[in-house]
Amino acid sequence: xxxVKRVEIISDSVELAKIITALEKAGVSSYTILRNVxxxxxxxxxxxxxxxxxxxNVYLIAFxxxxxxxxxxxxxxxxxxxxxxxxxxxxxxxxxxxxxVASL
Numbered sequence: 627x628x629x630v631k632r633v634e635i636i637s638d639s640v641e642l643a644k645i646i647t648a649l650e651k652a653g654v655s656s657y658t659i660l661r662n663v664x665x666x667x668x669x670x671x672x673x674x675x676x677x678x679x680x681x682x683n684v685y686l687i688a689f690x691x692x693x694x695x696x697x698x699x700x701x702x703x704x705x706x707x708x709x710x711x712x713x714x715x716x717x718x719x720x721x722x723x724x725x726x727v728a729s730l
Contacts, residue, residue, distance in 0.1 A: 631695045632718040635686040635702065636663070637711030642684050644709075648701035649688060657688035689718060 633654070635645060639661065649657060663685045690698055695715060702713055 628720040628722075629692060630689045630718050630720045631692055631698075632716045633686075633688045633690060633695075633698060633702075634714040634716075635688075635706075635711060636665075637684060637686075637706065637709070639682040639684045641705060641709045641711065642686070644705050645686060645702065645711075648705060649686075649698065652690075652697040652701045653694050654688050654690045654698060657686055660685040660687075689720065 633649075637645060642659070646657070649655075661682060661684050663683045665683075688698075699713070699715070705711075706713055
């Protein structure tokens with residue numbers, strides 16, 4: 627088991643390439659992207675306006691080592707400050723399975 631940081635980013639899909647580039651520059655090369663997500667975050671538009679939006683939202687989840695989190699946040703923060711979106715960081719534990727091969 628390894629302690630890791632879970633990074634969750636919600637943004638419009640137009641900024642996705644910038645976010646991925648920033649993550650990779652900070653050393654994060656594995657992530658999952660969920661497209662076409664909808665919801666409401668504090669300070670965002672009201673729910674009636676969600677149906678009118680022309681931009682698709684994305685939800686990106688990535689994991690990194692604890693010592694990588696500062697470079698990750700330093701690279702993501704300017705993008706979110708300029709273009710909008712949110713980023714959440716939490717502690718997580720990575721559990722890797724080990725393969726057991728039964729002997730015959």
